Amino acid sequence: DYYNLMATKIQRTWRAYRFRTDPNNFGSLKFYKHTELVNKQAVMNMHQFYVDQINIQNKALTEEKMEWMHYILPKLHHLIRTKHIPGIYSLKDGSTNLSPIEKLLACYNFFTFMADLNLLRAKNTKQLQICKAPYKWKGSLFLREEKVWKRKNVIENPRL
Numbered sequence: 001d002y003y004n005l006m007a008t009k010i011q012r013t014w015r016a017y018r019f020r021t022d023p024n025n026f027g028s029l030k031f032y033k034h035t036e037l038v039n040k041q042a043v044m045n046m047h048q049f050y051v052d053q054i055n056i057q058n059k060a061l062t063e064e065k066m067e068w069m070h071y072i073l074p075k076l077h078h079l080i081r082t083k084h085i086p087g088i089y090s091l092k093d094g095s096t097n098l099s100p101i102e103k104l105l106a107c108y109n110f111f112t113f114m115a116d117l118n119l120l121r122a123k124n125t126k127q128l129q130i131c132k133a134p135y136k137w138k139g140s141l142f143l144r145e146e147k148v149w150k151r152k153n154v155i156e157n158p159r160l
Contacts (some may be wrong), residue, residue, distance in 0.1 A: 073105060074113055 069104060
């Protein structure tokens with residue numbers, strides 16, 4: 001106990017000695033303010049980085065959703081409502097408003113989609129016709145290997 005009491009007295013004597021001896025220590029005050037400013041900027045940078053990462057993730061997710069929508073919409077064009085038959089994606093409350101999917105289906109340009117698809121299919125069939133040259137090798141084993149070799153750089157026909 002005696003040693004703890006004496007250690008406490010010594011610590012009490014020297015605790016904050018520098019500040020008691022020089023109350024106008026502007027160097028340490030300046031260092032303290034600089035440290036606080038640097039820490040505040042680091043926290044702000046970390047927060048901004050976090051917000052940017054969230055925005056990047058949301059943007060990537062939105063782009064992926066739109067890619068899926070553009071992939072699915074051509075397959076759903078026959079499900080849109082007509083004057084007499086309600087569509088599958090119609091709102092169930094009986095209103096005449098279009099649902100969000102029906103709005104996308106209504107504004108989707110199927111003409112350009114089909115034109116692009118036909119061009120892609122024509123290009124692929126030309127590549128397939130180039131591959132159908134007469135065989136150079138004889139024998140059933142060689143024919144199969146030659147077919148594989150000729151088709152290795154050909155893109156398959158897209159199917160919807």
